[in-house]
Amino acid sequence: MFPLTDSPKCVAFRSKRTGNYLRSVAFRSQEGKFFADQSSAGDGDNDVLASPYARFYLEPSKEHEGLIHVRCCYNNKYWVAKHDGDGSGCGHWIIGIVNEPDDDLSKPSCTLFQPVPLTDKDSNLSIRFLPPQHQTPSSESDMEKETPQEACYLLLGTGADQEKPVHEFTVLDLSQQLVLPKYVAFKGDNDKYLSARVIQRYNYLEFAATDIADPTVLNIIHPNYADGNIRVKSNHFDRFWRRSPNWIWADSPDTHSRNRDTLFRVVQLSGYIGLQNLGNYNFCKRLTADRKKNCLNAAVSSITEEAKIRVEEAVLSREIYNVEFNLSEAKIYGEKALSIPNVHSVNRTSEPNKKTLTLKYEETESKTWSSTVSMKIGVMAKFRAGIPIIANGKIEVSTEFSAEYEWGASIVKTTTQEVNYEAVVPPMTKVTLRAAVTQGSVDVPFSYTQRDVLVTGEVVTTRMDDGMFSGINNYNFNYETTEESIV
Incomplete structure (x- = not known):
């Protein structure tokens, strides 16, 4: 099996x-x-x-x-x-x-x-x-x-x-692989960022910085998707992390991934991660020893309190634009008919009466822009994109959304709709107005441009194709009237 x-x-x-x-x-x-x-x-x-x-x-x-x-x-x-x-x-x-x-x-x-x-x-x-x-x-x-x-x-x-x-x-x-953002900062259980520090002439990593804008906290993730491991490069030292003997130094110039002391496995837990070095299979923790204080060390076989690490994107600002929806690959699914309470009008006179029948119903719309592969952590983005909706049985891109947006967040809006219908009710007749509307879900893949300003001031612009829009809206509003004699 x-x-x-x-x-x-x-x-x-x-x-x-x-x-x-x-x-x-x-x-x-x-x-x-x-x-x-x-x-x-x-x-x-x-x-x-x-x-x-x-x-x-x-x-x-x-x-x-x-x-x-x-x-x-x-x-x-x-x-x-x-x-x-x-x-x-x-x-x-x-x-x-x-x-x-x-x-x-x-x-x-x-x-x-x-x-x-x-x-x-x-x-x-x-x-x-x-x-x-x-x-x-x-x-x-x-x-x-x-x-x-x-x-x-x-x-x-x-x-x-x-x-x-x-x-x-x-x-x-690939289900156990956590695809970390490329540019990250790590924060320890002491609420300090991991920063590049020269201690006793070696390139140590110390949980000491208080500001993510500190240029020494920037690290660059180099993933290997085939085996799920990562290598981490200190931007300040321009060197990869390496275990020696169990301290993690940022001193390796190797461009290959054959040295297991430079390889790490990411274990995702609720709100934080563990970093396991593949040289000794220990998890990295904040350690004070050998005249080093709060430095990174592959020291423990399980994720202790000092081995809990939070990941933040080392990005000062982000803009996402040039969103291009691939409507040919979009799908409509989960369609269902929503019933609306009937409205009645009764004319007990001998003359026709003109009546205004009002239908009221709640309409819920939802829209989410997210990624199917890459991860974006805690960075609000200046975001511009259209909004795909289902209309007349097909997908159309409606008005543009432009705002500060938390990537992956769902924007849900519920409004009360009113539809007025003018009816002439014949004498001694009951008129019933019935209506129905369809609700459906839509997924639309899209490409986009992401422009990041890193904590070093460097601007990085990337074209990405892992966007996914998911939305829910109502469409196909239909109504009918029936007449029933009350004589």
Whole structure:
């Protein structure tokens, strides 16, 4: 059984045949062929795995044990198996995408897959995806043969490679990785920032600074998404952190990640993190010893009070602009009809009466701009962007939002709406006004430009493509009137 928890697991898929990663791509001319192998040569791994296009979520079925949904990180859409054949039984299964998951195995729209675990000679876990309507081959050797069973597997590839089966994937579990911002400051349990200090002629890191604007507190995170570890570079010393012997010095000029004393694993806890050095597998803590006071030391096997570290972005100001929504990748989901109380008018006279019928209902709108990969911590941003809404069954970008905004915060607004309807009520008749409105949710991926002013005064401008807008609004307001004789 492929190991899954009840919550979605963020993963990346690496082809065993090519060594490359799967990435979401929309082929406009080929319905259903949405995924492509992407190069992962050398240091390119980080660029690929840092992208929302190469990340997917495995969601266990709530109705069928052992089956999963696969959701794209980039646009929150789900994989669905589509048969790429002529109806004769020949052809291959390919991947399409749909807006919502479907657990009904009897429907072509079912989005469930059966992950088939494979273990190679090195005990590395790999999987194949099999549409659950088909039986699993009896053994791994059967899977390797060119048999009619081949047609049951998903076909993945691009260009000239499109018709070659790419079945087996090594799964990289990214769900436990905390993607820290690039420019950070660390604060200890003594409420002081970790700052670069020369002590006894060595580059120590001491919890001593009181102001995040102090240029000695700036550190730069260098992640390795393939294994989940990070390296940390002191901006002041222009050197990477290194354990020696257990003190953490910022003195390493190495540009590679082969020295385990320069590698750290981030453990996320509520409100703070722990930093585990991979040289001795101890957590870093604030330590006073050997004539050093409140310096960073890889000293403890668990996250003690002195090992609790808070992370803040070393950013004085931020602006997010040039937001471009990818409406072709947007999805509408969770649509439901909201009922509105009926309004009546009764005419008990012998003459027609003109009446104004007023419908009242509450309308709730919600909007959130966030990131699917990168993390932004506690920095209010000057933000300009449009607001996607559902209108007439499609997604439109309405008026622009411009304000100081906390990234990832939901802006919820509830208003009371009134609709007046002029009705002529015939004699001895009851007129009833009925109305309904649809409420739906929308997810729209977007790209944006982020301009940061760091604590050093340096301005860093970055173009990013991991934005996700999530919103809720009402639309499709409809009403009707009926007449009923009261005679």
